[in-house]
Amino acid sequence: MVEAAIPEDLAAIGEIYAHYVQHSVATFELTAPDDAEWKQRFASVTEAGLPFLVARVHGEVAGYAYCSPWKARPAYRYTVEDSIYLAPAAAGRGVGGRLLDELLARCADAGIREVIAVIADPGPQNPSPFLHRRRGFTDAGRLTGVGFKHGRRLDTLLMQKTLS
Template sequence: MTVRPAVESDLAVVAGIYAHHVRNGVATFELEPPDSAEWRRRLEAVRSAGLPFLVATVSGEVIGYAYCAPWKPRPAYRRTVEDSVYLAPEATGRGAGGLLLDHLLAGCADAGVRQVIAVIVDADAAASVALHRKRGFVEAGRLTAVGYKHGRWLDTLLLQRSLD
């Protein structure tokens, strides 16, 4: 398994991984998968901000991705980001999430990021919470019933990791 920076030719697989989570889970509050133009925009926005957008591969095939985006657009938040880590369903439990998050945190530190925020939907999220806690993230808060998806109200758990 290797981790490398994402390139535009990875985006079709990245979009497919994310679409699975949009349609079948609650890890994201998006209700419709973004199109290819939106994925190109996201990749460019992350790159333009000097932040990492990574993919994990096995035998050259993308099995997961991770990136950070600015937490908020206001300048005072410029050194705080939100992370996103998604795996193909068949790639879970093989260490890809940890490898991606480790590389992502290193890339954030190199980019001068001070705080990384994880916004985790608190439903069926034990693995994501454990992944982040194992890497030093601590609970920073909970937002109750802030998202409605698949017929139910969902909470989000905010986890935070300082990189300085």
């Protein structure tokens, strides 16, 4: 089940994200955000009228997704960047697809026109480009060597979907 996140979900969200910060290059953050930072992120997203969602499996948070403004300048107000992370045990079970489908629907309802995905290290083992392409995102560009984590230089793939 995919539904709006609530503040009580933030601890589980933080645990999911911390896994990726510590063990992967899916995010370029080097230190996992603390509880106060998660409260700030949640407030920023929801106060902007943007979706912040969780997927529950057997009542537990199995993943989350949200959109944040792409840039602060007012001309970008109809463009957002998506973020989707799954608990490791939820990977490969369709949870990411359900989250992204609902995220896109709620973005459209909020008047968003463009959704940008910034995918770190879009190599063959990364399922995120496939997930996004299946939902109509197209490749918009690649930034080479812009990240450095776990002793590696990393690219990012930019993908984009127009909602209206």
